[in-house]
Amino acid sequence: MELRQLRYFVAVAEHGGFGRAAAGLGIVQSAVSTQVRRLERQLGLVLFDRGPRQTVLTAQGEALLPQARSVLEAADRTRTLAAELVGGSAGLLRLGPVRGPGERTNLLLHRLADDTRAFRVALRHVPAAERLRLLRDGELDAAFVRGEPAPP
Structure with a gap:
């Protein structure tokens, strides 16, 4: 077919x-x-x-x-x-979200991505220390952390 x-x-x-x-x-x-x-x-x-x-x-x-x-x-x-991918107008936003109250933020990000189709969102649910390591290593674009993170 x-x-x-x-x-x-x-x-x-x-x-x-x-x-x-x-x-x-x-x-x-x-x-x-x-x-x-x-x-x-x-x-x-x-x-x-x-x-x-x-x-x-x-x-x-x-x-x-x-x-x-x-x-x-x-x-x-x-x-x-x-x-869009060829033209560079679509992208991937890699985020490390928090659990709990942050779920609203996750929902908002997915809704925004669905509505605009300007970018895709990939969420990595890992512990805070791992989120920070992934951010430092360039594997995340942004990470949400509660409180003050421990120094690297």
């Missing part, structure tokens, strides 16, 4: 026909038909009832459509993240 096949399947479902899907995709109808038939063969499903005037999703096609959309959205997110 290829992403292209899923993309064509979704396009036919959304446009209501192979010809309209092909026009929307900017390709010839035969290419769309061929790829959708290959997808059907590979999956062992009939995705569309093909009539002379209309193309309608079968029950199997209806069941597969949400998952196909989800796969395509995940592929788009992966492409976006890869482009």
Whole structure:
């Protein structure tokens, strides 16, 4: 199964026909038909009832459509993240958090990362002395510590 096949399947479902899907995709109808038939063969499903005037999703096609959309959205997110990583706009923030009241901070950091998608957060839950060692060794970008840390 290829992403292209899923993309064509979704396009036919959304446009209501192979010809309209092909026009929307900017390709010839035969290419769309061929790829959708290959997808059907590979999956062992009939995705569309093909009539002379209309193309309608079968029950199997209806069941597969949400998952196909989800796969395509995940592929788009992966492409976006890869482009951000290549361009240097996405990064990884490595933190050593504290347990207990600091859990709110952890939740906030994860929420911020999810909302902005500008960076990812990796949390290392280790004892305070280990957090400081990891920070000194460059394995953490920041560490949260309660009280005054003991000198190195």
